[in-house]
Amino acid sequence: MEQQHSMYNRRDRAAKPGSAVRAGHTGDAQPPFQAPLATSNALAAELRIRIARGDWIEGEKLPSVRRLSEETGLHRLTVYKAYNLLKDEGLIESREKSGYFLTVSRRPVESGFGSVFKFRPASGGGQEPAEAGPPLPALLGELHSVDCRYQFSQALIDPLLLPNSYLAEEAKRVFDLYPRVLGTYAPLQGDEDLLAALRRYLAETCSFVPEGQELLVTNGAQEAIHLVCEALVRPGDAVLIEQPSYSVAIEIFKHRSARLVPVGIHPEGYDLEELEALMRRYRPVLFYLNPTFHNPTGRCVPAEQRKQLADLAEKYGCILVEDDAFRDIYFGTPPPPPIYGYDTAGNTIYVRSFSKYIFPGLRIGCMAARADIMRRLLTAKARSSGGTPLLNQKVFVHHFQSERSRRHLHKLRIALQLRKEAMETALEGSGWNWHSPSGGLSLWVELPEGVDPARLLADALNGGQGGETASFVPGSFFDPSGRLDRHIRLSYSLLNERRIAEGVALLREYAQRQSDR
Amino acid sequence: MEQQHSMYNRRDRAAKPGSAVRAGHTGDAQPPFQAPLATSNALAAELRIRIARGDWIEGEKLPSVRRLSEETGLHRLTVYKAYNLLKDEGLIESREKSGYFLTVSRRPVESGFGSVFKFRPASGGGQEPAEAGPPLPALLGELHSVDCRYQFSQALIDPLLLPNSYLAEEAKRVFDLYPRVLGTYAPLQGDEDLLAALRRYLAETCSFVPEGQELLVTNGAQEAIHLVCEALVRPGDAVLIEQPSYSVAIEIFKHRSARLVPVGIHPEGYDLEELEALMRRYRPVLFYLNPTFHNPTGRCVPAEQRKQLADLAEKYGCILVEDDAFRDIYFGTPPPPPIYGYDTAGNTIYVRSFSKYIFPGLRIGCMAARADIMRRLLTAKARSSGGTPLLNQKVFVHHFQSERSRRHLHKLRIALQLRKEAMETALEGSGWNWHSPSGGLSLWVELPEGVDPARLLADALNGGQGGETASFVPGSFFDPSGRLDRHIRLSYSLLNERRIAEGVALLREYAQRQSDR
Incomplete structure (x- = not known):
């Protein structure tokens, strides 16, 4: 499946008479807003907004071509063309003689924390699932919140690997150092001390130093991606995104x-020829990428491609949004420097989370961009949340710049490598396939033929006949086109080696039962 | 000026031949998306998006009617109609024989904290200002960040009024109580302890208790307003907003x-007949209001109107977004309960900030809404920022539910009332007019004829010939139509009585000099 780089895979959608016409539309689709506004494009743009804003619920029938034509005063062919544009994008589906319907998405939001919605397995979890497959949690947050014995779904550091009491004592000192920290708003760009510490860190580990106004403290990487979307993406804009990719990012761009x-x-790495062809064809406003220990696959784009990526970005005026959440979690040698450092033309936005491994409870991240882009990002931040809370910044920086935090990170890498190896050992001989990652928190595993990830997840969550429960994330959650395929993400960061071995054995047992059926 | 409830005041725009035609368009403008999509409406909707997304900079010429007609294939009259819709909304302006231009807005963002952009007064601050008026800071955050002796621009509690060292000691105990607070993501809806404490507080002080899933912890009220906008407002939707209103809210809705x-x-209170007429005419999706010690005017909508507002909301399917940031800052008797409690039909969203007077450095707020609206708000929060950091919630709740916090709040009210009275005393005999508010942090003052707020601000920020500096917020910052008028907001919360007296005397002196010129 890795060889598929096409637009949304259309194989899942029923082939219909007229698909050649649709393909034709895709073929000469104009980059929206840059090309002259064709009326069908304008109507499609408006319909995209109405869909994003929830005018119709998933699966609901849209107005007929005839009715919409009457309502808008546009020719029926124009309406038909607009609908087919949306159909090609996977937003709507047509059913023969029934009309157009809003696509039912199977790809949920990864919220990165427990959701308020408790997942309730379908009644009779042990029974033969219906043909459409067993129901999955609608949000990744729901999946994470399921209470189960072996949690492989959350790519989060085991709290037991953090020096909690030390950190707590250190955090207390912040109140002595800054007695008014609770009574003060933080500057929009970030606390001065933290900005200085981040600059030192980036210079040492990432080979670049942002200028005064090129750095911004955010509420985690999630806010950073949101700000990028608010500041740079207009409805209908083409956005390149890895397949698979971080599910929160998919959701943010789709909502836009x-x-x-x-x-x-x-x-x-990437197929750069294909990437250039996509940039030439779609003139994307940005490419959201996670080139270093990529989530969920763990892959790392080699150094020689990084400069080429920066060149492509310049050539096509496409901003690279480089999400670098896992840089510090490497096994063996450090990864190549970020693309941001190779990019002398300033077409990269660097997005950095630290909450994966330092203080998830603080949600501190940062982003770097050249001054004119940063101005737009700052405006978006002023509008959306304002300055990141000062307390969080002070507690973070106090630990972040300490010698102790470096020693801790070193130990953390070793602990995670051991956990990764434990998981790989447990998977040996299973017939499940994966590339061993050299960093990150998860394995991206391809299940063998005959094992359906959704069915396996339902079995694992329900615990079969009185058995133990386990969780993982089906690959569809990371797919911008929402397809189900045979990949799953197994995170090894939350459980210790013994429990990893037990949990993987349990999953193998459920998979074996499925193959035997 | 309070009697003006019309759409954007058009007096500031040059009257042109053809304005009767434009007025006609406004008169029968359809509520967007609900009425049949007329092509000019569809084009206007798309143009609104392009404007919001920054396709043109302020003052830039838009494509000519002829060119846009050719590009879109739409009739020139359709394009002309679309442009005139936008012109009536104040988004664009026409200049005779020159075409249409993006309106230059004079109303900046209130960011509520210092901006990274340092305000630099125009060179030669003491010279006679140009006819267009002296330059103002482009963002309210810039204004707040100007270092001046008498700061009346920020509606923030003086940090000296907070029991900082007590709060710091109390916050430290949070780490003993929750040793893993730094290593844990918070649930999306909020920390259980904090949700429970908020329910108790709302029951005691606001006469309503949200059900289990009807309450959400947010990163201040600002995030709450942003979530409302994300979840409920579609481009082109009509939104009712007080004139004047909170500038961040204006900016958020405009950006949408x-x-x-x-x-x-x-x-x-409101003119309810007029309000009903606006609801009938524009079918607004929501009314953003601040009925209790309104920012910036300090006004309080009486109890008898609150039930009527809820009835109107139900009758017209208009959601009331009730921002209640200043409820606890009353002088004398407590204000009437929130509209939320009067609204049995569930058409109100309650937005509550605490960061104005407890822990501005934590930015904790909350919002309440009926379950189906809350589901949409939660989805928006999962997408934008995720759960509010756990540390902030734990530190907040620890103090919030203490007896000490109640005693502190009682003292804070007295201190603020004394400051308000000091400011009113200092203004006596000035010929400046205001209604004495019974709560809140600011006076809304009308300057006498002959005193221009922009000029006064420039003089005050620059300090005249070697004089002292002072700041306040001109009324235009709070006006959804961006007009300048003779009102200013003077906040009495940041300075003590002596400094209030000195600063107001200084402003009066600068105003007097202006009148004398």
């Missing part, structure tokens, strides 16, 4: 009514 | 390409 164009990521 | 319809707020 962006046209997502998937880009494959392989063990050796 | 909402059509803002101003509603006057008077000492005795």
